[in-house]
Amino acid sequence: MIQIQYKTQRLSMRFFMLMLVLFFVQVGFGLLIALQHYDPSLLAGKLNFNIARAEHLNLGIIWILSGFIGTILYVGPLLSKRELYAPWLVKFLFYALVAVTLWNVFSQSFASRGQAGWWMGQPWIQEGLEYLEAGRGADVIILVGFSILAFVTLKTFPPRKDWNEIHWALAIGVVALTLVWTFGMFFIERQDVSEYFRWYVVHYWVEGVWEVIHIALVGFLLVLMFDANVKSVGYAVFWGVSLVWLSGLIGNAHHYFWIGTPEFWQFWGSLFSALEPLPLVFCFWHIYLDAHHDRKPLKNAPAFYFILGSVMLEQVGAGILGFTMTFALTNVWSHGTWITPAHGHLALFGTFGMLGIAAAYYAVPLMRGAQDFDQRLGRLGFWLLFAGMMGIAFAFAMGGTAQVFIYRTLALDWFGGDLYPAMNFYKGLIVLFGVLFAIGTCVVVYDLMTVGHRVKATVVPDVHAGVPGTIHALAPWQRYMSGYEAGLWLLGMWVFGAIITFGLLSFNLPSVQAGDPTLPYIMAWIGYPGLLLLTMLFVWRFLASLEARVLDPLAAGSGSDSRLNIIQSGAA
Numbered sequence: 001m002i003q004i005q006y007k008t009q010r011l012s013m014r015f016f017m018l019m020l021v022l023f024f025v026q027v028g029f030g031l032l033i034a035l036q037h038y039d040p041s042l043l044a045g046k047l048n049f050n051i052a053r054a055e056h057l058n059l060g061i062i063w064i065l066s067g068f069i070g071t072i073l074y075v076g077p078l079l080s081k082r083e084l085y086a087p088w089l090v091k092f093l094f095y096a097l098v099a100v101t102l103w104n105v106f107s108q109s110f111a112s113r114g115q116a117g118w119w120m121g122q123p124w125i126q127e128g129l130e131y132l133e134a135g136r137g138a139d140v141i142i143l144v145g146f147s148i149l150a151f152v153t154l155k156t157f158p159p160r161k162d163w164n165e166i167h168w169a170l171a172i173g174v175v176a177l178t179l180v181w182t183f184g185m186f187f188i189e190r191q192d193v194s195e196y197f198r199w200y201v202v203h204y205w206v207e208g209v210w211e212v213i214h215i216a217l218v219g220f221l222l223v224l225m226f227d228a229n230v231k232s233v234g235y236a237v238f239w240g241v242s243l244v245w246l247s248g249l250i251g252n253a254h255h256y257f258w259i260g261t262p263e264f265w266q267f268w269g270s271l272f273s274a275l276e277p278l279p280l281v282f283c284f285w286h287i288y289l290d291a292h293h294d295r296k297p298l299k300n301a302p303a304f305y306f307i308l309g310s311v312m313l314e315q316v317g318a319g320i321l322g323f324t325m326t327f328a329l330t331n332v333w334s335h336g337t338w339i340t341p342a343h344g345h346l347a348l349f350g351t352f353g354m355l356g357i358a359a360a361y362y363a364v365p366l367m368r369g370a371q372d373f374d375q376r377l378g379r380l381g382f383w384l385l386f387a388g389m390m391g392i393a394f395a396f397a398m399g400g401t402a403q404v405f406i407y408r409t410l411a412l413d414w415f416g417g418d419l420y421p422a423m424n425f426y427k428g429l430i431v432l433f434g435v436l437f438a439i440g441t442c443v444v445v446y447d448l449m450t451v452g453h454r455v456k457a458t459v460v461p462d463v464h465a466g467v468p469g470t471i472h473a474l475a476p477w478q479r480y481m482s483g484y485e486a487g488l489w490l491l492g493m494w495v496f497g498a499i500i501t502f503g504l505l506s507f508n509l510p511s512v513q514a515g516d517p518t519l520p521y522i523m524a525w526i527g528y529p530g531l532l533l534l535t536m537l538f539v540w541r542f543l544a545s546l547e548a549r550v551l552d553p554l555a556a557g558s559g560s561d562s563r564l565n566i567i568q569s570g571a572a
Contacts, residue, residue, distance in 0.1 A: 004366050006077035008084035013367055014094050015070030016360040020445045022063035022101065023353070027441045029056040034434045038427045051108045054133050058104045060348065061131070066097060067356020068210070069149060071217050072170065074363045076156045079167060079220065085155035089148050096145040103138045122187050129194070131202045132184050139185045146178040165234030169216035169241050176209040192260035199255040207248040207276065210352055214310075215240040215283060217355060221307060221362060225300060228290040236286045243279035251276045254326050258335060266328040273326035277319035281490070287311045288486050291542075295480070297549040300365075302378025302447075304546070306358030308539060309386055313350020315490075316535050317343055317393070320497035330504035333408055338400030338426070339504075342393045342528075349389060360448050368452025377447040384440025386539065390532045391433030399426030401503075401524040405517045409507060477541060478548035489538040493531055500527035 004010070029052050036042050036049045043052075073090060077083055084090060110117070110126045117125030117135055125135045134142075153174045157167055184201035188194040219233040253269030287308065298304055321343040325334045334340060365373045402422045412418040503523030506512055512520060 004363075006083050008087050008090070009074050009077055009363075010367055011084065011087060011090045011094075012070040012074040012363060015066050015073065015097075016356075016364055016448070018094070018097065018101075019063045019066040019070060019356055019360065020448055022059050022066060024441060024445050026056055026059035026063055027438050029053075029059065031431075031434050031438055032056075034427075034430045038424070038431060048112070051112055054108055054111070055105060057131060058133060059101070060353075062097070062101050062104065064348070064352045064356060067359065068213060068217075068352070069093070069097070070363070071356060071359035072149070072153060072174070072213070074359065075217065075220050075224075076153055076170075078224075079170070080156045080158055082156065082158075085152050089152055093145050093148045093152075096141055096148075100134070100138050100141050100145070103141070104134050107134055107138070127187065129184075129198055132198060136185065136187075139181075143178065143181060143185065146174075146181060150174040150178050164230065165238040166216050166220050166230075169212055169219075169237050172241065173209060173213035173216060176212065177205075180205045180209050195259040196256065196261060199252060203255055204248060204252040206348075206352075207252065208245055211244045211248070211279070212241050214314075214351060214355055215244070215279070217359065218283065218287070218307060218311065221303070221359065222287065222290040224362065225304060225307075226290050226296065227294060229293075233286075233290065236282070240279045240282050240286070243275075243282060247272050247275035247278060251326075254328075254331060257328050257331055270327045274323060276326070277315075277323050280315050280319035283311055284315050284490060285486075288481075288483065291546065292481065292483075295549060298546050300362055301375045301547070302382060303358050303361040305379060305382040305543065306354045306361060308542060309382060310351055310354035310358060312535055312539055313346045313354065313389070316493065316531065317346020317348075317350050320493060320531065321346060321393075321397075321500070324497060324501045324504060327501075327505075329508060330501060333404045333504055333507045334400065337403040337408070338396045339404070340400070342396035342400060345389060345396065346393050354385075357444060357448075364448055365451050370452035373451050377443055381440050381444035381447060384443060385437060386440075387536065388433050388437030388440055390536055392430055392437060394528055394532055395426045395429035395433060397528040398524060399423050399430075401520065401528075402426070404504075404507060405512075405520065409513060409517075410515065474548050478544050481542060481545040486542075489534070489541070492534050493538070496527050496531035496534060499523050500531065503527055 032043070032047070033049055033052045033056055036052065040049065073084060107126045111128060111133065115125060116123035116128065117137075122136045124137045127133055127135050127139075154171060157163065157171065163171070180200060183197045184205075186197075188197065215237055219228075219237045222228045223230055223233055250268055250272035253265045254273040256265040256269055291304070291308075325331050325339065325343060361378055365371070403419065406412050406419045406422055410418075500523065503520045506520045506523065509519070
């Protein structure tokens with residue numbers, strides 16, 4: 001494994017450590033609100049559900065951003081073949097991020113008392129808008145922080161004539177990160193206009209900006225891990241970013257269906273939102289091709305586990321489940337129900353959170369000189385988090401389906417004795433899978449916090465494994481995965497996605513409106529479990545085929561070590 005080449009890469013360590021701390025705390029708030037769903041009296045009057053939920057949401061955004069920043073700072077010198085520009089600004093950025101975190105945490109107490117800190121027509125302490133609760137003061141600090149990140153990144157990069165597609169994608173991403181944020185910085189009294197611009201930040205900031213950064217970072221991490229060809233990865237990044245911006249800008253309009261905006265958004269929002277999965281399918285094939293081009297054994301299994309998890313939950317959570325709710329005729333039922341957080345949890349944690357963890361698993365051992373670290377805890381942590389999140393998404397989706405019928409279709413009162421008991425089973429499942437997810441969080445946080453600081457456990461090696469020329473009989477589950485097989489897995493996922501979509505559309509049928517939920521319930525019970533189980537099986541199969549490479553005499557293939565060309569040239 002390659003040692004770091006640039007001293008300033010170590011500045012990323014503090015962002016990765018902050019990411020882990022905030023991740024741990026955020027999951028704690030998630031467990032709390034899961035229990036409050038089940039027992040609303042828990043901590044009532046001390047830490048109410050609305051405050052705990054806001055903390056959970058905001059900390060989720062902050063720890064993911066911290067992981068993104070850490071990853072950008074780590075790969076920036078490798079891409080640029082020189083040290084980070086103005087390290088003192090990077091240190092200031094870290095303290096600004098800590099300040100924003102503390103502001104978000106403590107400003108919730110002002111929100112509970114209805115104190116916004118009005119000054120010059122702006123709420124400076126607490127804004128109160130969902131996902132954008134922090135006031136103007138925090139907004140300004142965030143804007144300064146993003147500006148610093150963009151400035152340092154662009155100044156670190158080489159002259160533009162030497163940029164490849166990964167440089168361009170990251171440059172566009174960090175600049176847009178700053179610019180798009182400004183849409184949420186000003187308080188607007190007219191609610192429909194306020195919502196219009198709020199969703200620019202809440203969704204397009206993610207779909208059109210975070211996604212661009214995500215594609216670039218995934219591409220470069222695959223270059224580092226698999227010696228993937230830089231030029232081919234660059235082409236993939238170019239087309240991925242192009243498709244994201246083509247579909248995401250107008251596709252954001254699926255949030256405009258029911259907020260008082262003109263009716264034409266229902267058509268255009270549905271059309272372009274339906275195109276948003278295209279770059280995600282592209283990313284799916286990108287990771288398959290890069291991981292299989294040379295058939296070399298995995299050197300850092302936890303890092304790749306989380307990269308694969310990131311791409312797959314992006315495909316399932318953002319792509320497939322996002323697609324099912326993107327049409328006006330399905331969104332009218334699913335919007336604002338538990339079906340939405342099923343999509344949101346898989347998309348946000350899966351796509352972006354797992355990428356930050358993947359980058360930490362690649363970078364932290366290198367920065368601590370732990371070239372041959374024990375990877376078993378990383379593998380275990382991944383599966384606990386992956387299975388836990390799948391279970392949480394299942395509970396949300398099925399509970400949301402009950403909500404749609406009882407609350408939206410029959411128009412029965414939320415707390416009138418009909419809906420509340422019907423949700424109890426799914427509330428219990430969220431607690432159960434939430435505990436599983438929390439255990440995985442503890443494993444990952446402990447592993448990354450202590451890697452390089454603890455003695456590696458002794459493992460008895462397999463004397464037959466990895467011996468050149470030795471032929472091992474691979475189980476069918478471990479055999480090489482062809483592109484045809486990967487395509488069949490993807491097709492199966494989208495078949496279940498279609499079933500979910502038709503199930504939501506069936507709520508428009510007169511028979512369902514009259515009180516017969518049989519059809520949507522059957523399609524939900526087929527679609528959601530089928531999609532989530534198939535995804536888990538595919539990830540298992542994909543990883544099993546890669547792990548078996550150490551037993552494959554063909555795994556020692558040769559290649560032009562392009563990652564070495566990139567990294568070592570910077571040491572000259």
